[in-house]
Amino acid sequence: xxxxxxxxxxxxxxxxxxxxxxxxxxxxxxxxxxxxxxxxxxxxxxxxxxxxxxxxxxxxxxxxxxxxxxxxxxxxxxxxxxxxxxxxxxxxxxxxxxxxxxxxxxxxxxxxxxxxxxxxxxxxxxxxxxxxxxxxxxxxxxxxxxxxxxxxxxxxxxxxxxxxxxxxxxxxxxxxxxxxxxxxxxxxxxxxxxxxxxxxxx
Numbered sequence: 148x149x150x151x152x153x154x155x156x157x158x159x160x161x162x163x164x165x166x167x168x169x170x171x172x173x174x175x176x177x178x179x180x181x182x183x184x185x186x187x188x189x190x191x192x193x194x195x196x197x198x199x200x201x202x203x204x205x206x207x208x209x210x211x212x213x214x215x216x217x218x219x220x221x222x223x224x225x226x227x228x229x230x231x232x233x234x235x236x237x238x239x240x241x242x243x244x245x246x247x248x249x250x251x252x253x254x255x256x257x258x259x260x261x262x263x264x265x266x267x268x269x270x271x272x273x274x275x276x277x278x279x280x281x282x283x284x285x286x287x288x289x290x291x292x293x294x295x296x297x298x299x300x301x302x303x304x305x306x307x308x309x310x311x312x313x314x315x316x317x318x319x320x321x322x323x324x325x326x327x328x329x330x331x332x333x334x335x336x337x338x339x340x341x342x343x344x345x346x347x348x349x
Contacts, residue, residue, distance in 0.1 A: 224284040225340045232288035291328040298324035
């Protein structure tokens, strides 16, 4: 009886704070907005909610502890690098829109210099805290998010010499600014991790 009274009270409160066709928004664990609607028709209360997509993959099978450790390091690196790759993509789109509006090369150079200083000030401290493997992951994910390699981006905005120089530095550390992301083959596991992280399942 007590449980039925509690349920009745809960339903009453739901009805009290909603009206016919009310749409409410909630944020799930992954930060995505979920819409839900309560509709009252002929004294019947209908509850409607679009459920998030649930992704199901075959279970991961590890040959040894070392392989399992590497997988969870990949998860960590994706979670760290993906937000910054998205920032690069948004910044690139915004910069291209702004550059198209500027009247001449001098104005474009001044804008790019100002943008570079702003990005450095805002993000450089965090990026310096990245591990080597997270930096390599960021290079891959930048290509995934923008369809440009890091080498291409440096060449476009800083010139061929700068791109060549930083590619040489990257090679010394065993990475490649020209690396392209292949989510269907080489980076298949990374793509799986990204999907699960975005869905809030990992």
